[in-house]
Amino acid sequence: MLAFFTPKSGGSPNANQIDSLYKITLYIALVIFFLVEGALVYALVKFRARKGAVAAQIHGNTRLEVGWTVAAAVILVGLAVLTFAKLGSIQNPPNSGPGGADLAGESGLLYASDERKLPPDGKALNIQVIGRQYIWQYVYPGANEPDGLGAPYSYEEMVVPTNTTITLDIVSEDVVHSWWIPELGGKFQAVPGYHNYTWFKVYKPGVYRGQCAFLCGRGHARMIATVKAVPPAQFEAWLAYQKLLIAQANAAAEVARAKLNAQTGAGQVENP
């Protein structure tokens, strides 16, 4: 009934848990809203000035005032307890499912970081999300050069395997951005000089849309992000193809660079 009045969810367990925490808050809020607005409207209608009516000269009521102060505090303590109860399932990623990608291979990564939340078995596919005016870049594991270069990457559309726990390492190369795919959980700022972390796990193949959620300049509204979840086999194929494309492009660039060097004799041309 209140579907239009709840955040998007359905893509990832953390988004679903946030949604249910939101709904608990909403129910409490609606009760308070109707009680207070009801009392206000009742008072305005019932106690409007009439002939012969005399206003009661009351200055306060200590017991009543202490009572509603305590009641307000109790409601909020309850909400805090519920939040702590839900917090684990929102923050901590679960293990990948049986149908997930094989993370023992080159794409599997183990971490020893204490900031990053990991699934209990320590295995997740970690993707680095790089915010840049006005495009998102995603760098996958699989660097084939010692300095971490040569890893497969993509722009705007992130392809991920289903049933696999994905951890994100969110950074920015210029200004503050904010990573957000509503159906896959909350948003996290990409702040230059900092790493921010989140995770998601998609069960259903499909395309999940989002966009940059923090003002990053004139192109902010067009800084789109999509996550495309595909079965693991398809993901492996896509990743291999992406590697191939990058290798081809690098080779083509190498040829072009050599040609340019030969033409101009200018020696090294950095970063064509």
Added chain:
Amino acid sequence: MATYVAPLPQVSAHSAEREAQGWTSWITTTDHKRIGIMYMVTTFVFFCLGGVEALLIRLQLGAPNNTLVTPQTYNQLFTMHGTTMIFLFVVPMMAGLANYFLPLMIGARDMAFPRLNALSYWLLLAGGIVFYASIFWNPPEAGWTSYPPLSGAIFSPAGGQDAWIYLIHLTGLSSILGAVNFYATIANMRARGMSWGRLPLFVWAILTYSILLIFALPVIAAAVTMLLTDRHFGTHFFDPAEGGSPLLWQNLFWFFGHPEVYIMVLPGFGIVSEILPVFARKPIFGYKAIAASTVAIAFLGFLTWAHHMFTTPIPEAILVFVMLSSFLIAVPTGVKMLNWIATLWRGTIEFKTPLLFCAGFIALFLIGGISGVFLAVFPVDWQLNETYFVVAHLHFVLVGGAVLPIFAAIYYWFPKITGRMLSEGLGKLSFYLMFIGIVVTFLIQHVIGLEGMPRRVYEYPDVGHLALYNLISTVGAFILASGVLVTIINVTRSLKVGVVAGPDPWRANTLEWFTTSPPPENNFDVIPLVRSVEPMKDIRREIERRSGVAAGANQGGASVPAGATQVGL
């Protein structure tokens, strides 16, 4: 009607020099009332400018993929809108109201430092002019929060960003000087008998507002100075490549920015706490609780700034602490709401325009308060942060919590300032248009945010119901604007043809109604002894006792002779 009329004592103390006339007298004035009027007129002009910017924003968003304004212009519009409404309207409007009424309410003849008071006003005007001068070149476009690196020299090279920095400096200095002045005035210049427990609640609110300004503004002044030197003098406070931190800005900005919210709404709470008892014909319910919760909110307001940073990389312990401190602040705020409703309870409520605006405030501020609890639950905030849900929340808080009380104050105090009543008919029309306008504009924005639309985007795709929801919001904005327009008409009209008000048209409770409307330059020839939190009630009762005539029985309130007659009460 008794025929006996108490002889009017003749007092001729008001033989002071004649009030200066002409426009130069306004430039040179140190009279708190004239400075207050200049504050109010100036800030209302900026309110209208900020309103026009808001309407342009809503026009652009009225249809999906609209191309009415360019992305650059759009960013400039919302930056100007937010900055104007906060720094050039709400905060200085409260200072203007306090300037005019605080000395009158505490029975003082002026502010503690009249020339400093004039300086506060002129610094405010200078800040506004510097800021609005930028529209002839390149207005700022990094939002009213101006996060670096976007607001730094590389990404915002235009001078508009510097104009924004100077605006913060000038209006900030204006506010600090004003705050010191208010504090000194309240501490030292109260009428005989006005102990802290008899201070009008508006004065309690201004006292708290002043303390908040004194603590919060130096922090933003430091932050914008760092931004200025980063932009022009080669420092790297916010540049991560050189060891600086963009998060430092967020911390400094919100350490100021969150108390700033209370700087804007607490005086509004004070206005409502003054007006409700007058029209309910009942004492305020729980005077001490309201005064204490004002101070509690101010204190807690300094502990919650990081709830604006829930999505940044900060430790979990801080997330939890800030969620709990934000919950805690809901308690004194909730207490105030219930106290106001209890003030209406068993009263005899007169539905005059000021009362309507106060009731509208309670109804709408409640929505802003409740949506704030959603945003305090940090996992939920991860979904709602930086979306239209936040836009809806902050507008219910600020339009509901500050703008509606300001309009209540205009209708309540206009007779005191000008000596003439505003039209009730136009006033009620204005209220209903504004109330409906606010609900239509902002309620649907919660849903827009839940649909996934971030704030500060100049366009959105035509998916789901986004187009319809945004169109509703745009229509609401124009209803709201028409309500404001009706009040402008009402004010200009009543200046000439309004019914003459007399000193105490509302049979109110506080001392500003003891003097003539408008008050003479020295406010009071004789200052009465204050015996309760409602001194005017005591005075009316005393007249009744002495004369045998029901004081103020004839509407218009002229039965309290203005100024000087109540010697020795």
